[in-house]
Amino acid sequence: MGKTAPSGPSAQPPTYEGRPLAKPDEDIYDQGLRFDMQTLLGRRKLLAAFGLGVAGIGLAACGKSDDSGSGGTSAENTSTSAGEIPEETAGPYPGDGSNGPDVLEQSGIVRSDIRSSFGTGDATAEGIPMTLELTIKDLANGGAAFAGVAVYVWHANRDGRYSLYSEGITDQNYLRGVQVTDAAGKVKYTSIFPACYDGRWPHIHFEVYPDQASITDSTKAIATSQVALPADVCKTAYATKGYEQSVTNMSKVSLSTDNVFGDDSGALQLGTVTGDVTSGYAVSLNVGVDTGTKAGGGGQAPPGGGEGGPGGPGGTPPSGAPGGGGTPPSGAPPTN
Structure with missing residues (x-):
């Protein structure tokens, strides 16, 4: 993607986004840290247009945190x-x-x-x-x-x-x-x-x-x-x-x-x-x-939704729906 190969004996070295590759015979992902950083920094303006920054790239690259x-x-x-x-x-x-x-x-x-x-x-x-x-x-x-x-x-x-x-x-x-x-x-x-x-x-x-x-x-x-x-x-x-x-x-x-x-x-x-x-x-x-989006939380977990209730996972949630009238539970702690 974006790599231009030479077409003849006098052709210029292959390029990526207009820049000569430091290692013409290697894949675009193996050009080294300097090349990667130049590519990253060169895209800052594009990212800014979408409200992102270099930190956003880092988050995307890291993905989810581990289970620990x-x-x-x-x-x-x-x-x-x-x-x-x-x-x-x-x-x-x-x-x-x-x-x-x-x-x-x-x-x-x-x-x-x-x-x-x-x-x-x-x-x-x-x-x-x-x-x-x-x-x-x-x-x-x-x-x-x-x-x-x-x-x-x-x-x-x-x-x-x-x-x-x-x-x-x-x-x-x-x-x-x-x-x-x-x-x-x-x-x-x-x-x-x-x-x-x-x-x-x-x-x-x-x-x-x-x-x-x-x-x-x-x-x-x-x-x-x-x-x-x-x-x-x-x-x-x-x-x-x-x-x-x-x-x-x-x-x-x-x-x-x-x-x-x-x-x-x-x-x-x-x-x-x-x-x-x-x-x-x-x-x-x-x-x-974000007050521009609808708040969707609140209330108690619906029955069968996996939240459980007194007694551990899968227990019966306390009676009463959001809005009042629930019966306070007793006994073991909840699971949500």
């Missing part, structure tokens, strides 16, 4: 800045009013430290300290910082259970909270490292709303997704006291087999993590939100 999920610890994975965050199920335990309890209508939900319950709840979740920073990008506005949007975050505790729903903690609302993005589009929470429960890769749920006033109506969410946690960090965390069951649960799932992240191994959802079990972990992710 270890790539999330690399700074190179922090961005994926041009991609729209995939829409995912909010699961059966969102606490946003779409399936039973609605913590978003309670005074005190807007907070940065979500380790303790508020209101009538008095419990505090135990576990390895963790901060979560999400940077929301407005893709409908050229990827600018999305200031002033409200982000609701929730996740399981060290035992793999959810406040408001799981047996023994239905009267607690810890590990749930809302923050409004600053001028840089950032929100930051103080929490604990979540467990890996049976049937799911370790993750954190979140919903993005156009403003704080909209959080009392789950149908107004402009994005619903999940943050995947890297395997190497999880394995280290789960080797500590209190996370023993997570070791067994994580051995039975991978990013590529997970029912949420499996379609692309969490390419746009794998968080970057720094820190350690002693000082705590810091998780960060850039979240591209």
Whole structure:
């Protein structure tokens, strides 16, 4: 493709896109690094016309991350800045009013430290300290910082259970909270490292709303997704006291087999993590939100959709459809 061969004794050396080949007798792919870089850089303008850059080429060339999920610890994975965050199920335990309890209508939900319950709840979740920073990008506005949007975050505790729903903690609302993005589009929470429960890769749920006033109506969410946690960090965390069951649960799932992240191994959802079990972990992710596309997440997984429910994979999801009226489940942790 594009290679021009000599046609006679005095013909010029073969060329590719107007440039002489350094190795006329070799294939176009064997011309060496210098030739490859010149070809790559020479196409920058074309890529820019399609909204891509050299980094985009790198992502395309690398393809999916491996099953281990270890790539999330690399700074190179922090961005994926041009991609729209995939829409995912909010699961059966969102606490946003779409399936039973609605913590978003309670005074005190807007907070940065979500380790303790508020209101009538008095419990505090135990576990390895963790901060979560999400940077929301407005893709409908050229990827600018999305200031002033409200982000609701929730996740399981060290035992793999959810406040408001799981047996023994239905009267607690810890590990749930809302923050409004600053001028840089950032929100930051103080929490604990979540467990890996049976049937799911370790993750954190979140919903993005156009403003704080909209959080009392789950149908107004402009994005619903999940943050995947890297395997190497999880394995280290789960080797500590209190996370023993997570070791067994994580051995039975991978990013590529997970029912949420499996379609692309969490390419746009794998968080970057720094820190350690002693000082705590810091998780960060850039979240591209496009208000020009319809938000398709939210609600609970449909029956038979592979998300499962109490008791592990294939279990019966809790009753009640998105929109209210669900019966809070009890017993074992969920699988979405």
